[in-house]
Structure formats: structure tokens, C-alpha cells
Amino acid sequence: MNATTSASPPSRNITDGHAASPRRRDAADSKRRLLEAARALFAERGYDRTTVREIGRRADVDPTMIARYFGGKSALYLESVRPDGTPARVDPLDLTSPDEMTRLVDRVRQIAASPTMSAAIRPHQDPELQDAAMGVLQRLIVEPSTRAAEAAGASDAQLRAEIAAAAAAGVVLSRKSGAFAELTAADSAAVGRLLAQLCSSLLSV
Incomplete structure (x- = not known):
């Protein structure tokens, strides 16, 4: 028992x-x-x-x-x-960091396209996809960049953040497409450094 x-x-x-x-x-x-x-x-x-x-x-x-x-x-x-x-990125992207910009440039070059950026900035037949992609970009790029510009004292922080995000997307997608010969052939670190400088100038006052 x-x-x-x-x-x-x-x-x-x-x-x-x-x-x-x-x-x-x-x-x-x-x-x-x-x-x-x-x-x-x-x-x-x-x-x-x-x-x-x-x-x-x-x-x-x-x-x-x-x-x-x-x-x-x-x-x-x-x-x-x-x-x-690989899992989705969950940490905000620092557009003013040369290292992060270099990694972004490298990553987009290694894959067929940047699906999130492409879906967000190009007209698409599926609004759900575009909204999902825009949500990712807003959360990981625009919102933290807006906070950075606000901390620097910018009165138009949101506008500056969106221009910086658009510039980053345009550079990495143009480099991938081969639209500009010098940009396509340039070293990733050089592109990342210059892109970070550009975004830094936009997000500071």
C-alpha cells in the first residue's frame, strides 16, 4: 500500500x-x-x-x-x-553611429533587398504589408531619432528624424540597386561613416 x-x-x-x-x-x-x-x-x-x-x-x-x-x-x-x-531586429537603430550604419549597409548588400525598407517606401498593392513595414521603421528608426533630435533642442525633431530615415533608406537601397556606380563600389565602412555624419548633422542643432 x-x-x-x-x-x-x-x-x-x-x-x-x-x-x-x-x-x-x-x-x-x-x-x-x-x-x-x-x-x-x-x-x-x-x-x-x-x-x-x-x-x-x-x-x-x-x-x-x-x-x-x-x-x-x-x-x-x-x-x-x-x-x-535570423530573428527580427528589436533594438533601435542609431543613425548617427558609423558602426551601426556600416552593419546596415553590409546587411542590405548581402540579401536580395531590404524587405522592410522596400515595403515601407515603395507603393504596394497590400496596405497591410506597407503598414507593417512602416510600423517597424517608425519603432526602430524614426521614434528613437526623434527623441535624439528633441534632446538636441530641435523644434522640428520629427521632420529631421524622418528625413534622416529616408536618407538612410535611400542610400542603402540605391547602393544595392547599383543606381550609382561610386556608391555601389565604395567600401561599406566608408559609406557607413558618411551616412552617419549626414544623419548626425540632421539630428543635431
Whole structure:
């Protein structure tokens, strides 16, 4: 009787542990498969012609999980186009830092495009995607830059921050496109340093 009673708790603990692990693994695997399917379909058909149902079908995952795991098609797109599935940037970008500007220039050059910047500044058929991209740029670039300009005493801090953000986006996208030969051929560190100087002049008084 005592032996049976003492043996019961460990049995339940082991069972509970085994029950939780597969669920965690299944969620991670489903998210991975959705990302892989999204990358493939967006590359094949583009954003506009790809549906969440098609992504779910190729991934063999319920398409409603896209909203649960990513927040929607637009957020999945911005996540899926990151190289090697690296996580989204969560820290504000300092436009006045030569090192950060150099990393930005390098990163955009390494991938097919800067999806967030491209979606934010170019006309797009899907307002949801453009809004999602603009939200990212506002949170990571414009808002911290506005605070920096306000701290410097600028009365038009928001305008200065938006011009600086537009300048940074224009430089990195133009460099990627090859529109300007000297800009395209220049060393990333040199571009990053000059871009940081430009943004610093805009965000200071």
C-alpha cells in the first residue's frame, strides 16, 4: 500500500514532462515549416500572388497558425525574407553611429533587398504589408531619432528624424540597386561613416 502510494507522484511527473515536450517541439517545427514554405512561395510568386492557404498547404500546417505564430501574412513575409531565418531586429537603430550604419549597409548588400525598407517606401498593392513595414521603421528608426533630435533642442525633431530615415533608406537601397556606380563600389565602412555624419548633422542643432 505504501509502496504504491509513494510510486504514484513520480509516475505523474514523468508523464507530464513527456506530454509538454512534444507540444513545444511541434510548435517549433510548424513555425519552421511555415517559414520555409513562405520563403519558397514568396520567391516563386511574389508577395501579392501568395496566399496564406497556399503557404499552409505547402508547409502541411493549418494556415490559421500563421496568425497565431506570426501575426499575419505581412508579418510572416517580413520575417521569412531574413537571411537564414535570423530573428527580427528589436533594438533601435542609431543613425548617427558609423558602426551601426556600416552593419546596415553590409546587411542590405548581402540579401536580395531590404524587405522592410522596400515595403515601407515603395507603393504596394497590400496596405497591410506597407503598414507593417512602416510600423517597424517608425519603432526602430524614426521614434528613437526623434527623441535624439528633441534632446538636441530641435523644434522640428520629427521632420529631421524622418528625413534622416529616408536618407538612410535611400542610400542603402540605391547602393544595392547599383543606381550609382561610386556608391555601389565604395567600401561599406566608408559609406557607413558618411551616412552617419549626414544623419548626425540632421539630428543635431
